[in-house]
Amino acid sequence: MRSSRHRKGRDSMGIKETIARHLRQPAGFVGKLVGLLMNKGNDFMNRFTIGIVDPRPGESILEIGFGNGKYIHEIASKMKTGFVAGVDFSSTMVEQARKRNKAYILQGLVDINLGEVNHIPFESETFNKVFTVNTIYFWPNPANDIREIHRVLKTDGQLVVSFRSKERMERLEFTKHGFKLYDPEEVIELVRAAGFREIRSESAADRVMDVHCVIAVK
Template identity: 25%
Template sequence: MNFNKTKGYKENSINFFNRMAEKNHGDSYKHYKTVLSWIDYKTERDILDLGCGKGELLKQIEVRLNSYKIDKKFKISGLDISPNMIEKAKNNSEIEFKVGDSEDIPFAENTFQVITCLNSFHHYENPEKVLKEIHRVLKNEGKIIIGEININDFFKKLINRILPYTSNGDVRIYSSNEIKEIFSQEGFVFIKEKFIFPSLKVYLFKKQKRSS
């Protein structure tokens, strides 16, 4: 355990995931089946994955989009703060992958119909800023699908006390109610949630339509 926090959460996240790019790390794949089932590939064809890692989820999405032989083109993109992860993701792929920060998403307003974010939200030092950016780049009534750790309050509080002294870039573990409250405050409507493992949950929110 590294008790030196002088580098900050973002730099720690970059360094941690640059190292993990060479390994099989994490359990985001446990979210995939549910996330993939919550996308309508006939109509929702502009998709962004935040914290995309090596791009495994987007590559599965690409296969499903290609299976529908319709004229409408699709745009799928991945964003990750780790250059090494993006380098791995780009191998043998036509998907657009970018190195970048979720606090400053490098896409225009109203670009995407669906944004996915798996096991990344607890790395965000400024979650409200990230959600403002997600809201900006999502089309009206667009979806945000988030997969996150879900543990009881005792262990959550214990882990959150320890996290500031670790070096992997984790900022905070949230309860279900905290996630719903943060998203609601930033203009998202809660649609549904699902446990996909005793300690993992997937949430679906929609961007609230702005009145003209």
Template identity: 35%
Template structure:
């Protein structure tokens, strides 16, 4: 493997599981890069007071900080595979953690360490690309979501006007059908902002109350 390939492999690994000083830097970089779609995602959650919210792939904790600092009396939990980013999130959210408004958990979306129906809203921003088993991950999201709760998965499906066919096929051929099988209702693909040329969308659904 040449030097360029080694560097590319390192960066790919860091974006999926950031670690060390480079991982910390990438976490802060992602906050700056993803701010438009982060704000848009939170807005589309349409949170009500006293909701219990889970972010999958919480990274350095910027979205959770925005939610916790609003006036909704929310309980916020962040899940991430990167211990480095969880440390960054803990520093960024010291007050909310100290006040027991927020908790951070090291773990994988495929096997989440939470009770059934623990959360009223579950969301993720740019983490679905790294889920190892999409079907298992969505089943876990359905399991930890309370009836009537919202799941919202934000991702990019193109750049500079060019569609990413693989991502679009994943949305239409996997994400939406699996969520339909899990009896999510009001399934939609929301059109989001263009950020740095990247086109943002979100797959949104509500867990059925009749299960």
């Protein structure tokens, strides 16, 4: 009986680690499913964030950690002109996002890139706005990573970092595996130290989801 319990415990731990790994960097068939589930589970967060970003025709906008590219597609369809780019370090998600946005890529409206937040593959002062949803938990060096975002933003450009509260995330077992959780005040301090100004935060919640957005100007 003890052996069975221990085996079940190991199996449960393995499942949670697998979930955490694919949330961080979706890969393969399971990663594709995770991308679809993230679209559904994080829809409230994404729409609240995009409402703050307020994409407008002619702007250049970057999403860091775009999943399967659903929201890049939606932004591009409304902007019509300008430039919408994405950077994600999951090759599976890059493949999915390129398929979803193929028509916009051919038009030159969308650019999907394999890359990481610590080395964004764009020149300095490229973007009017940069946003990211549910990725800061995985950044290797948040202080340096936010400075890298600062580099690619134009003067007076806007940064929006969205994440769930530490309190709620700590209730989820899989967040014990490779997640660094934050309160809004901690993210605000990281953004301030990177040289941003006019920093504020906005929060919202529905029945099951909460979202905190730290908003700042270069």
